[in-house]
Amino acid sequence: MSTNDLTPVFDPGTVWLVGAGPGDPGLLTLHAFNALRQADVIVHDALVDPRILAFAREGAVLEYAGKRGGRTSVAQDSITSRLIALAEEGKRVLRLKGGDPFIFGRGGEEALALAQAGIAFRIVPGVxxxxxxxxxxxxxxxxxxxxxxxxxxxxxxxxxxxxxxxxLARTGAPLILYMAVTNLASIVGELLDGGLSRQTPALIVHAATTEAEAVAEAPLGDLPRLALERAIQSPAIVVVGAIAGFRSGVLDHLLLFRAEAAA
Ligand SMILES: C[S@@+](CC[C@H](N)C(=O)[O-])C[C@H]1O[C@@H](n2cnc3c(N)ncnc32)[C@H](O)[C@@H]1O
Incomplete structure (x- = not known):
């Protein structure tokens, strides 16, 4: 059985909103892979790894519609208008986003705009x-x-x-923070004000599953200073809470995606 037997046909004039995962192509879903093999146009964000875009079928048009990387930011309205226009031209339109399109990815806004324009669309979750x-x-x-x-x-x-x-601190639940590096010092200050201990286990993972992956681990009270010292930048995930302490117990036997990330 080929992977093509496991996924729907990408019909002309439709849009697929697809999650590309965090970076490593091995974390793509089969639906995402097959969408890449069928799409006429791929409208992608900056955080979609180039190794994933390389799966696009020959002749597919790649359009950048990201908001990072020093390139001019593309307004959300013009992205949704572009998706609608391409679908109305009868293209198979793949809207490819980093991670999952519905988690801090504006996938909801795009889905709503497509529905309002009468365009059929599919959502493919990502990691x-x-x-x-x-x-x-x-x-x-x-x-x-x-x-x-x-x-x-x-x-x-x-x-x-x-x-x-x-x-959020008072809930006692662990926090998984997206887009938190720039404001880390003030966020940590407010979490401490909310009652979290300075000793709460915490860590930052930069560029997870990519060549640039790096980890910085420190008790919450020291995390902003460590992030500055290590010059940790976006994209990064900040983890706060007892679960972060789990890493030290498994690290010696954990096979990492990137060996250098163990430091
Ligand atoms: C606009 S949000 C998109 C989130 C995405 N929809 C998801 O589900 O992962 C961008 C943020 O996601 C996080 N991010 C995306 N890719 C990452 C990666 N490979 N490693 C660490 N953080 C990442 C960073 O916090 C980044 O600033």
Whole structure:
């Protein structure tokens, strides 16, 4: 049986909103791979790994629609208009996003715009970087002994919005933070104000599953200083809570995606 037998046909005039996972092509779903092999146009974000784009079928058009990497930011409205226009031209349109399209990925906004324009679309979930960053370093998102809930939060809200970090701290649930490196010092300050101990286990995973992967681990109170010293930049996931302490117990026997990440 080929992988093509396991996935739907990509019909002309439709859009697939697909998660590309955190970077390593091995973490792509078969649906994502087959979408890459069938799409006429691939509208992708900056965080989609070039090794994944290399799976595009010959002749497919790659269009960059990201908001990072020093390149001009493309407004969300123009991205959705572009998806609609391409579908109306009868193209098979693959909207490829890093991680999972529905986790801090604006996939919801794009799905709604497509629905309102009367365009048929499919959502293909991906491995979100927050969960992948934990798993590849031997950190379970939940354990029966430590937590029955886990919080995914972003350190970068839309203008005029703010996260109540102290309230999140008071839940006692571990935090998996996306886009939190730039504001790390102030976020950690508010978490401490909310009652978390400076000794709470914490770590940062930069560029998980890619060639550039790096890990910085320190008690919460020291994490911002360590991040500065190591010059940890976006993209990165910050993990706060007892689950982060799990890593030290498994590290000696854990086969890493990137050997250098053990430091
Ligand atoms: C706009 S959000 C997109 C999240 C994505 N939809 C997901 O599910 O992973 C971008 C943020 O995701 C995180 N991120 C994405 N890829 C990452 C990776 N390979 N390693 C660590 N963090 C990553 C970073 O926090 C980055 O700033």
């Amino acid at each position: 979100s970087s927050g969960l992948a960053s934990l798993a590849i370093h031997g950190i379970p998102a939940t354990t029966r002994d430590t937590n029955h809930a886990v919080i995914l939060a972003t350190g970068h809200c839309a203008e005029g919005q703010a996260t109540d970090w102290a309230a």
